[in-house]
Amino acid sequence: MKKILVTGGAGYIGSHTVRELLDNGYEVVVYDNLESGHKEAVAKAKLIEGELADSGKLQAALEGIDAVVHFAAYIYVDESVAEPAKYYRNNFSNGLVLLEAMRQAGVKKIVFSSTAAVYGEPTEIPVKESSPTQPINPYGHSKLMFEQALDWCCRAYEMHGISLRYFNASGAHKSGELGDAHLVQAHLGTAAIKAALGELSELKIFGTDWDTADGTCTRDYIHVSDLARAHILALEKIEEGEPHRVYNLGTGKGVSVKEVLAATKKVSGADFKVTETGRRAGDPQALIANVDKARRELGFETTESDIEHIIETALRWHQRHPKGFSGGSS
Template sequence: MLDQPAAPRRVLVTGGAGYIGSHVLHALTDAGIPAVTIDNLSTGRRAAVPEAVPLVEGDIGSADLLERVIRAHGVDAVMHFAGSIVVPESVEKPLAYYRNNTVNSLTLLDTCARFGIDKVVFSSTAAVYGATDRVPIDEETPTAPINPYGASKLMTERMLRDAEPAHGLRSVILRYFNVAGADPAGRTGQATPTATHLIKVACQALLGRRPALSIFGTDYPTPDGTCIRDYIHVSDLAEAHVLALLHLRRGGESLTLNCGYGRGASVLEVVRTLESVSGETVPATFADRRPGDPPQLVAGADRIRQRLGWVPKHDRLDEIVRNALAWERSLPG
């Protein structure tokens, strides 16, 4: 009797119904890579998950649930997105952030170690660098987070590094700068009405879904006085995750990589671009600086191109804004 071919191994994506996780699921599906996702749908949307991807509703803090999914789906790698991401909320509710972002990550990594899963792609953040004055910020910049959100992510980074010599668990840690935009095909996007991302909020203000966009500070040492950030299209970010997974599946070493374009745009540049794309005016108000907002946050982004062969395809600000606006228009008012 002929042997049956082995079932394809699946990657477990935590938080796959969320903004970034859902884009990664679509990128995996487009690449023919089988996946399964766990999401508690507290902020994610079932409709954002591709039809071909099994969605298990639940919490990654449950080791029993993780074990059942790993056994049932032949999981050999993990992409970890599940977590809380709102910086001001992390200051108000620090213990909730350490529970959701750090303790739950510990449960996930412990389960990986027990089942011999040795490949993890981790969704981290430039917030681990804190309020640095470096421009650009490369991966050798000292980490000094200034809020519980950044600290909770950095703790998971440390757990991943410590787990490698002890358990053989290799990882690619991706530190995001300012993620924006939406799937160019309109399949998914940022759907949380209370999101704090600048481009999302500006689109909402343009469409009358918020009274106005608040611009905090016009006296920074930048060309137009407003803060500069490195905006990365979410679809380019999703592609970086696919490349990171393939790197680990080929036996590649652990990496820590910034995710950005290495150039920034100011708040007023974003507003002007949105107005140019839409032909309409963004209602805006001006306010004082927010404490802790650095004038510039721009990624040193050479390493990800060199190590993963990542080539962005959507790195024009007008495309990022156009895709974000198209997605926002598609949402119920």
């Protein structure tokens, strides 16, 4: 049986991936400092409460491990602009501690959670992996820096790495047991659900004069369980091809802000106030993945990313866990 160490496995996407790994017969060790993760989200796996910067503890945790899936990071774009050093330290420097610990422990395979934020304002839609990477905030830059360092380390240390650039991760586990427990809700889908549940008094649309079918921005929403399955495919194919490869993970289809709101109202049966305001600085008009490479090389297909299913599962999670796991997180 393959034994996988999952850093940040107690977080939103990590916990869904841990569940998927366990369901597919992998042995899983979660390594997480629980700063924004939850024990309850990984109750079925072994959990080591540890900090990425603690290289001794990491090295001990890597004993007998076949591959690492690396989620642990800070994730808020706005915070990264206000506190860049915090993001470079955790997302880049602490990532290097992990790579060094893997080298010492002789663990040679790693799947890394990257992001569409590495593209910044995309120069083409849909965005290909070969499109220019020009991040417009420290969050995206810190993730790109780690991707690039990983690329060099894979070549120098004969490692195998795959960086998965997620587009808009959304939805929740269909069981209703796992979901996005962050209290700070930076994502439209979750804000819409909070509005449907009466926790937000209104929702703002930033810009209705974009050059899109209904004038609002479009994004590529991918269900967190589809993302989770992609990690299994990546682990299965990690030794094929170039030492380090990069893949977009999305659906290849754009869903507009107005479509998200309409789907939320339909699925929840609730009406809520929507206010149209001007464009927000730094919002690209469209962010849609070209997923041909992941389809071709990993055999990746989405099966749960229909927007109504995404909203349905997220709604179920929020209804069952109004305060997240025991009381929520940052």
